[in-house]
Amino acid sequence: MLTLYGYYRSSAAYRMRIALNLKGLEYRQVSIHLRDGAQFAEDFGRINPQHQVPTLETDSGDLLVQSPAIFEWLEETYPEPSLLPADPLGRQRVRAMAAVPGCDIHPIGNLRVLQYLQRELGQDQEAVTAWARHWIELGFAGLERMLAGHPATGTFCHGETPTMADVFLVPQLFNAARFGADMDSFPTIRRIGETCNAHDAFERAAPGNQEDAE
């Protein structure tokens, strides 16, 4: 069975839970308590050389890191149901939409960055929250323009079934709510988020439904 080293509130681990659920794969979870710094344990460096989550351990003991790269491996190794369209331009669009949270929002607002703002730059909670909200709202503004009115946008980000774009979007929506981002300007994103969150694979992956949720 696959093993996912994650944390209930980690966006990148949340993505992996959604993808594994959508593909109908069984997996066990090992919780690494990020707020307590469990990822910095020397032993954990063998599981993840960057001391981050997620890591996906295969049946053969291979240790896979970096959520976009794990996603592509899952898609190649367990192609059904596919979470990428069949046509190259559609695949490009879906991967580009996934990269908005994956590269342009989440890395700037994750725990270690917010901790640096507080500890090294002496920023208070208000400034840290404003920082997180700023990058979420800026990224979502671009994503909304990519989605709204595009002929390929459907019930989900691309067509009528979930893709990589939805897998990456939903954990960012969870963070947007945590930080109180203003979602009024993003009606398409909100509509797709509601559809996803009503879907069993997304619901079972939600932070609040994990054993290590606090």
Add this chain to the structure above:
Amino acid sequence: MLTLYGYYRSSAAYRMRIALNLKGLEYRQVSIHLRDGAQFAEDFGRINPQHQVPTLETDSGDLLVQSPAIFEWLEETYPEPSLLPADPLGRQRVRAMAAVPGCDIHPIGNLRVLQYLQRELGQDQEAVTAWARHWIELGFAGLERMLAGHPATGTFCHGETPTMADVFLVPQLFNAARFGADMDSFPTIRRIGETCNAHDAFERAAPGNQEDAE
């Protein structure tokens, strides 16, 4: 012919120039002056809905955004020479190494983030440079552990020919030098960087060799 909308010093555009050169594809470049804010022009929103670079325009006029997603499209559309290994675990490793600069370093240290630190949080040049260096050195520490002693590491990050991992690494090395990152702890990264920079496809892509270089 393909058209690349970029900027000589943008890491993400630099990646695209390397990949296009490695694949032997002809392309013309349109320079978008990021420091002058040319990406915020309303017209440019049609080219890139996030008002960022790069955008790759195809012969058919399709506008492709987000460098990791453009990379995968190039790989699928122009498979030779391949910039990903043939085996799924090798592909996973290469994509994971590309994600270190792609997701964990560059997004936190790019121009718009540094400008926010200065303008919104009142940080001085010293604090901004220390910030950029911090995320580069932290990311490279993880990447060095992924490379050093791994049996698949070769002349390049993975084997004896350039892959996506090298395409994403080299622009980050350019930034590391700009910000004065301490590279002493990363001998494998340094060795691979020197090999890449002596390679014609990488050299022609270097910021200093672009028409819009200042």
